[in-house]
Amino acid sequence: MNSSEANVEGLNHYFDIIRNNVNKGTSVKRVLDYLGIPIENSIAFGDGLNDKEMLCCAGEGFAMGNSHPELFKYAKHKTTDVMDSGIYNGLKLLGLLE
Incomplete structure (x- = not known):
């Protein structure tokens, strides 16, 4: 098994453990x-x-x-809270939804 440095961040009930050379941007x-x-x-x-x-x-x-x-x-854009239809409102801002 290969080893590499990892970044560990967390709050009270969860932790993100990710290799230093990997993030959601590289994955996308x-x-x-x-x-x-x-x-x-x-x-x-x-x-x-x-x-x-x-x-x-x-x-x-x-950014929600x-x-x-x-x-x-x-982020290029800001939208409403996730519980206030943030994704819908973001897609609407881009003209993808009515």
């Missing part, structure tokens, strides 16, 4: 490449600091209204 890029989808045709929604790379690499990145305050600087 690999999936899009595998599927042959241009990155500019991708949309990402996030609310935690573990979403920052994903929001930066997506064609359209949305209930996001960690530091996340907003990494």
